[in-house]
Amino acid sequence: MILRLLPFLVVLFLCGPVWADDSVCLQCHSGQEGRLAAPVGQWQTSVHATNGVSCHDCHGGDPTDFGMAMDPSKGFLGVPAYADVPAFCGRCHLGVREDYEGSAHGKALERGGPQCVMCHGNHAVQKASIELISEKSCSRCHSYDRAAKVKAAISQTEDSLQRLEDQLDELYRVGIDTEKMNGQLFSTRNDFRRLFHTVNVEKMEAETAGFTTRLGKIDAQVGEIKDELSQRKMIGGLVVLLLLAGGCIAMLIRKSYHEEE
Ligand code: HEC
Ligand code: HEC
Ligand code: HEC
Ligand code: HEC
Ligand code: HEC
Numbered sequence: 001m002i003l004r005l006l007p008f009l010v011v012l013f014l015c016g017p018v019w020a021d022d023s024v025c026l027q028c029h030s031g032q033e034g035r036l037a038a039p040v041g042q043w044q045t046s047v048h049a050t051n052g053v054s055c056h057d058c059h060g061g062d063p064t065d066f067g068m069a070m071d072p073s074k075g076f077l078g079v080p081a082y083a084d085v086p087a088f089c090g091r092c093h094l095g096v097r098e099d100y101e102g103s104a105h106g107k108a109l110e111r112g113g114p115q116c117v118m119c120h121g122n123h124a125v126q127k128a129s130i131e132l133i134s135e136k137s138c139s140r141c142h143s144y145d146r147a148a149k150v151k152a153a154i155s156q157t158e159d160s161l162q163r164l165e166d167q168l169d170e171l172y173r174v175g176i177d178t179e180k181m182n183g184q185l186f187s188t189r190n191d192f193r194r195l196f197h198t199v200n201v202e203k204m205e206a207e208t209a210g211f212t213t214r215l216g217k218i219d220a221q222v223g224e225i226k227d228e229l230s231q232r233k234m235i236g237g238l239v240v241l242l243l244l245a246g247g248c249i250a251m252l253i254r255k256s257y258h259e260e261e
Helices: 002-019 024-030 033-044 055-059 082-090 096-103 116-121 146-175 179-198 201-260
Strands: none
Touching: 024 033, 024 201, 082 096, 082 146, 096 179, 146 179, 146 201, 179 201
16 A cells, blocks of 8 residues: 555655745744734635635735835735725636626626625635525625526536536546546636626526537537447457456366366
8 A cells, every 4th residue: 555655655745845835925924813814724725725826926025025025116915995806806817807897796896886705705715606696695785586597597507517527527537638628618617607797697698509509519529438438348348258258268178178188
């Protein structure tokens, strides 16, 4: 067991120093208290931490300079005000920002419309999904019926996305190269999920057909691979049977040969 884990442990050891974040932001804030330390623990659980997006990527500043880390001359941005959050997050999430800004939510921003952090949180941002549309989150400012309509409009495409994601994982686990299909699924998912931010049911319904076609193409590729796999399995099974049969015959021949002796 230990021997089988050995190569893995060696890789872990070699990668260790790369994983350990030597950002001074993390070092100093871990040792602070209350609202200054809280972001560190929350951030560690986030999709941003997993993807290497750290404190300074959002807040700016210099993660290598202990003394000057938070100096404006080092690009430190500080904490964004409520209405500045969409631009703050939207530096990286351009498509989402565009759809959001054109939406009823984006247009109501100055009058208390929700911004990114209201729905996704700030430091503990998780992978997005349709589960974010909930009674608890969406009835804080208006009745839930509107949200329910949006949820209904995207649920079928979301189901297809989820099913394909699971199938690609399954193929990957049995050793199929799924990189290209994953790429196609990733870009389809991005294009689809930014659409939510329009909160415009008609638009979502109008664009569903296009997404169904794109997902159908990936689905067809998955189907082909699965057919091929089951054929290979059948041939593999036949080969095993033939080998077994061959073995039995060989044994019988040897047995009868010995008996004759
Ligand atoms: C030497 C310790 C230290 C380092 C290094 C450090 N911080 Fe801070 N940070 C603090 C302290 C103390 C405060 C609260 C007092 C203040 O605002 O200056 C703070 C405040 C903040 C705030 C809140 C500011 C506000 O207006 O409320 C943010 C955001 C922040 N730091 C991010 C960062 C980032 C990003 C980095 C790395 C580029 C970093 N910090 C590096 C100690 C540090
Ligand atoms: C994904 C972007 C993002 C990352 C990464 C991020 N922050 Fe923040 N941070 C924000 C936003 C947005 C706010 C403003 C909060 C709000 O409006 O709810 C904020 C607020 C803060 C505050 C003020 C909190 C308060 O209650 O006054 C501090 C301190 C802070 N961040 C430190 C950090 C530290 C330290 C890290 C790294 C562990 C970090 N942030 C990583 C986006 C980020
Ligand atoms: C410095 C660039 C950067 C900033 C700023 C940033 N993000 Fe991200 N974000 C990323 C990257 C990179 C990923 C991981 C790749 C991906 O899934 O798109 C990500 C992932 C996400 C995801 C998960 C997407 C998924 O696949 O489900 C959400 C939600 C998200 N970010 C929201 C936010 C919010 C809210 C803010 C502002 C508080 C923010 N981001 C600020 C770079 C950034
Ligand atoms: C912070 C308050 C707030 C939260 C939270 C919020 N909304 Fe809204 N929503 C608004 C405002 C403000 C408007 C625009 C003014 C109006 O129509 O009342 C709006 C409008 C809408 C509309 C109508 C869009 C149109 O074009 O007519 C939909 C649909 C909607 N929201 C869905 C949602 C969903 C889904 C959620 C939860 C994920 C949500 N809202 C959470 C404040 C909020
Ligand atoms: C009213 C709530 C709400 C607001 C405001 C909001 N989001 Fe979202 N966001 C969602 C929901 C719900 C989803 C998932 C949609 C789906 O599953 O189709 C999502 C999905 C995402 C994704 C994932 C897209 C992908 O490629 O998988 C990112 C990134 C993201 N949001 C970033 C942001 C940013 C940045 C802002 C601010 C400009 C923002 N969101 C504002 C609710 C919101």
